[in-house]
Amino acid sequence: xxxxxxxxxKYHLEKKVNEFLGYLKTVVDVxxxxxxxxxxxxxxxxxxxxxxxxxxxxxxxxxxxKLIENETSIPVINSSKAIWLCxxxxxxxxxxxxxGIDVPDFSINPVGVSxxxxxxxxxxxxxxxxxxxxxxxxxxxxxLQVSDERALNEAIKGKEKYQFFxxxxxxxxxxxxxxxxxxEDFYFYKQIPVLINPDKMKTRIEINPIPELREKVIQIKxxxxxxxTSVDFxxxxxxxxxxxxxxxxxxxxxxxxxxKIVGDYLIEQTKK
Amino acid sequence: xxxxxxxxxxxxxxxxxxxxxxxEGYNVKIYTIKNLSINDSLMENDFFILKSKKLxxxxxxxxxxxxxxPVIPNTKxxxxxxxxxxxxxxxxxxxxxxxxxFLGTFEAIKQELDxxxxxxxxxxxMGSGSRGVKLINSLRDFKEDNNKIFYLEKLxxxxxxxxxxxxxNICTCEKKPLVDEHASVILIKTPSDIKDIVLxxxxxxxxxxxxxxxxxxxxxxxxxxxxxxxxxxxSNWKCKEDPVSRIGDVIIKRYEIIINKQIIKSKK
Numbered sequence: 001x002x003x004x005x006x007x008x009x010k011y012h013l014e015k016k017v018n019e020f021l022g023y024l025k026t027v028v029d030v031x032x033x034x035x036x037x038x039x040x041x042x043x044x045x046x047x048x049x050x051x052x053x054x055x056x057x058x059x060x061x062x063x064x065x066k067l068i069e070n071e072t073s074i075p076v077i078n079s080s081k082a083i084w085l086c087x088x089x090x091x092x093x094x095x096x097x098x099x100g101i102d103v104p105d106f107s108i109n110p111v112g113v114s115x116x117x118x119x120x121x122x123x124x125x126x127x128x129x130x131x132x133x134x135x136x137x138x139x140x141x142x143x144l145q146v147s148d149e150r151a152l153n154e155a156i157k158g159k160e161k162y163q164f165f166x167x168x169x170x171x172x173x174x175x176x177x178x179x180x181x182x183x184e185d186f187y188f189y190k191q192i193p194v195l196i197n198p199d200k201m202k203t204r205i206e207i208n209p210i211p212e213l214r215e216k217v218i219q220i221k222x223x224x225x226x227x228x229t230s231v232d233f234x235x236x237x238x239x240x241x242x243x244x245x246x247x248x249x250x251x252x253x254x255x256x257x258x259x260k261i262v263g264d265y266l267i268e269q270t271k272k
Numbered sequence: 273x274x275x276x277x278x279x280x281x282x283x284x285x286x287x288x289x290x291x292x293x294x295x296e297g298y299n300v301k302i303y304t305i306k307n308l309s310i311n312d313s314l315m316e317n318d319f320f321i322l323k324s325k326k327l328x329x330x331x332x333x334x335x336x337x338x339x340x341x342p343v344i345p346n347t348k349x350x351x352x353x354x355x356x357x358x359x360x361x362x363x364x365x366x367x368x369x370x371x372x373x374f375l376g377t378f379e380a381i382k383q384e385l386d387x388x389x390x391x392x393x394x395x396x397x398m399g400s401g402s403r404g405v406k407l408i409n410s411l412r413d414f415k416e417d418n419n420k421i422f423y424l425e426k427l428x429x430x431x432x433x434x435x436x437x438x439x440x441n442i443c444t445c446e447k448k449p450l451v452d453e454h455a456s457v458i459l460i461k462t463p464s465d466i467k468d469i470v471l472x473x474x475x476x477x478x479x480x481x482x483x484x485x486x487x488x489x490x491x492x493x494x495x496x497x498x499x500x501x502x503x504x505x506x507s508n509w510k511c512k513e514d515p516v517s518r519i520g521d522v523i524i525k526r527y528e529i530i531i532n533k534q535i536i537k538s539k540k
Contacts, residue, residue: 036418039384040375042360059397059421060375063357070361090310090331098338108310108331116311125331162327163305 002028002270005049007064009035009056011130017055020259035060045071050270052076055249057087057128075269078248082225086248087128090166099223102242105169111155115167122147124154125166135195144170171242173234179217180230180255183265186214187255274299278332279323285505286323292520310335319527323503325354342530344523345502349477353500356397366476368469369496372426377418382411392424400501402452428496430489435470436509438481438518442470443511459510465495480522
């Protein structure tokens with residue numbers, strides 16, 4: 001019987017994968033590696049899984065994936081490179097911009113130094129923990145300045161090892177477009193941006209495929225080594241789609257039959 | 273020519289290399305975390321020296337390289353040497369020994385760790401040298417914090433060496449265990465097995481200079497690499513040659529090679 005290793009943290013295990021695990025356990029063996037209780041030992045790398053699936057992005061999970069990649073040939077979805085580049089907003093912006101994909105202008109500045117654009121969002125640069133976007137919005141001389149509470153706490157209260165802000169130029173968009181991709185499949189949605197309506201699911205609707213976004217997501221997946229992802233886009237007034245977020249652990253419960261689609265995709269990958 | 277230096281401080285080796293380059297007629301600007309903004313304003317420099325590996329400085333390195341501005345030593349190897357788990361992969365991929373590593377929450381350590389492994393050494397995952405390094409003799413030495421992931425290494429008991437290298441010039445000293453780079457050391461003739469490790473390390477990762485902390489385990493006589501660095505302070509360089517001018521020169525030569533490659537690539 002196929003064996004799938006699920007590398008996960010407590011938050012995702014309790015809140016995000018009930019249906020997925022329910023389905024998976026009817027068709028394969030599942031082993032669970034829980035971030036809060038797993039002890040990584042560099043001398044132990046005799047894993048007998050056919051594939052690993054990662055749901056989370058914490059430090060231990062990331063390094064366990066690195067160990068598996070380094071010491072075995074077992075496929076891991078998504079890879080450590082993909083996880084790292086997705087939660088590090090600065091690095092993925094640099095990489096995507098270099099490849100010619102439109103991302104909002106960005107800048108890193110020490111606390112107290114203004115960015116080179118007037119309307120902006122301050123985001124946490126390393127989006128590695130499980131907490132929601134909490135925006136504080138203000139308008140100064142007609143310019144919109146949004147800051148995420150997490151970013152301020154991390155840089156100012158000194159919980160993290162940095163004292164700088166990651167600024168992203170604000171893109172005014174009527175809709176936020178969300179594209180999920182699981183292997184070769186794509187699912188398209190749009191919703192009112194969370195800055196306008198924080199209840200994103202209330203306004204989310206499925207839409208017809210947009211070929212331009214599909215091409216961009218294919219390119220992003222290749223650049224960031226992603227197999228399963230969701231990518232958010234904002235559409236500017238001059239009709240340019242800007243990438244605003246790339247996620248290595250998308251919530252596939254929002255796709256119809258999402259847990260089964262992901263489960264079947266993982267099983268298919270073990271046969272390659 | 274304009275040279276940028278990415279450094280956590282403006283003193284010590286950074287100050288010396290700035291003076292050296294200024295005497296040679298170059299313009300030098302030091303960027304620390306207090307004055308470093310990462311955007312197109314950095315492009316006024318021809319190349320950068322990545323002296324320190326704080327997150328903001330590494331970001332600058334990645335940004336500059338993505339924009340074809342050379343960074344020496346390069347950002348990827350600097351990051352990997354700073355990240356202890358990545359560094360252990362680099363060491364093992366050359367067939368060298370590195371200490372056994374454990375990573376987990378206090379709860380995982382309490383439940384899963386074989387207690388005969390104590391004493392262990394607790395270190396920051398991102399770090400080098402002795403900063404944040406602590407000897408852990410038992411579970412009582414942990415601060416119980418289940419949101420924290422602890423990085424632990426098996427303690428290797430033996431003779432500790434620090435081996436600096438600049439090009440093929442190796443300067444090795446014996447030092448006390450678990451002390452910082454600046455503590456007093458004794459210059460020794462580099463043992464042949466250490467020389468072999470240093471030269472292979474340097475060649476494999478295309479390094480101009482750096483250092484390796486190595487322990488010769490008493491019971492087995494095996495050598496373990498316990499710390500690596502791409503740009504030490506060279507405060508314990510006890511050999512005759514002046515490290516500042518040597519490093520200053522090899523960096524300029526590396527810059528010229530990179531630029532020539534870029535020119536050839538752009539013509540193709």
